[in-house]
Amino acid sequence: MKILIIDDDQSLRYMLGEICKYAGWDFITAENGKQGVEIFQSEHPDVLLIDYHMPEMNGYDTLIEIRMINHHVPIIILTVDERQEIANQFLEQGATDFALKPVKAPDIIARIQLHIRLANMQDTQNVQSEVFTTKGISKKTLNHVTGYMQSVNAAASVDEIAKEVGLAYPTVYRYVMHLLETGEVKQITSYQKIGRPKMLYKWYTN
Template structure:
């Protein structure tokens, strides 16, 4: 398996290459978005790790360009920014998930493994229809979250779902909002003894 790393930070590129080596994966690194896009064309990697904050062409522009060329390869964004609006923009443009900085080896390895599995499932099912149900909503990720909720009898928080399915909080939140919008999930407000009420989500059964 070959991983493309796009990040302007030399030390982080080195660390990510070492993590990939430890996991038994090949990797190639680019120091900016332009170089990353060119390497993507040449190498056709199995997965891309792309930094958000880069000079000249940032991570969002890079994701846009990569998605124009390929709708299947998982794109994991590396960022320190946890704002949901930023996550929504990336997901709309085709990002698969997020890994928060500082990067932790167990987290990034688990996230890569999950998205490679999802990509393989998608490859098997590629004749069943479009990769995306709408802009920013991937069928494979939607199915993963929906299946978890459907088989879980108890209402779950975004944190619970994120930990169980292995996707980042912003990714899970956006997909839950989509499921709410289409009437597949209902939101339950749980009033805590201490602190603010907590939103929980449950698969909607009529």
Template sequence: MKVKIIIADDNPSLQYMLSEICKHAGWTPIIAENGKKALTLLEQYEPALILVDYHMPVMDGLKTVKEIRKRNQYIPILVLTVDERQEVADQFIQAGATDFALKPVKAPDIISRIQLHLKLANLTNTQEDQEEIFITKGISKSTLSHITQYLRGKREPAPVDEISKEVGLAYPTVYRYIMYLLEVGNVIQKDSHQKVGRPKKLYQWLSN
């Protein structure tokens, strides 16, 4: 049975482009022109993943993410946005968003991002014990494990943008998780003193 993906976006051209990308990857796209419609389709089709636009009529992206999470704790939610501000990302992650896909959307990027989250979701769903999917608000166990595994295997400290590229997650998502790991004491922060510009913050797994 084909993987179903809900595309919640009010822009017809983006609806078409994302639909074609999904079809090319072998997934079945289901269009919702706003967040309210997406909630109806969620109950009707039981999709594997939902793409949610930030700015939509009737129900915006943030409200949509919150309402989806009330109904389903497991489904990956990728937010489509042009806004890269960390404070906006933090609001979405707190609401239950899994990751972000920045506009303009590029086919290879969105396909690899969706593939990653389908894989992580599958790992979560196949766990024998039905433990809580979120460690704390906005921090999911599967995403945290994915980032942690990368950091454990890396000897040298790295900046967030490098970690983001290597793990296949958006910068705002990785930053949020790095800050959590820093807070709980699993990661340490170092400064890279460059010849030009301000020192760059690097992060490294703290070995036991």
């Protein structure tokens, strides 16, 4: 398996490369988005790790360029920005998931393994229009989230669901909100003894 690391921070490129070595994966690095797109076209990696904040071509523009070339390859965005609106913008352009900085080896290894597994489950016969059920919602990730929610009886918070399915909180939040909009999930307000009420989500069954 080959990982393409696109990040302007040399120390982070080195660290991520060492993590890939530890996991037994080959890796290639690029120090900016423009170089990353060129390498992607020649090397055809299995997974991309793309930093959000980069000079010359940032992670958002790099994502758009990559998705114009390939609609299926898993793309994990590296960022310190936890705002949901930023996550939504990336997901709408085809980001697969997020890894928050500082990156932790067990988390990024598990995240890559999950997305390789999900990518391998993707029917290669699907046409482009079938890859996404709606903008920013991929079928394979949606099936992964819904599969978990259908398998449990108890309501859970987005944070709890994210930990169980191995996806980043912003990714799971968007998918849960999508399921809420389609009526497949119901929202339950759990009132705490201290602090704000907690929003829980449960697969809707009559």
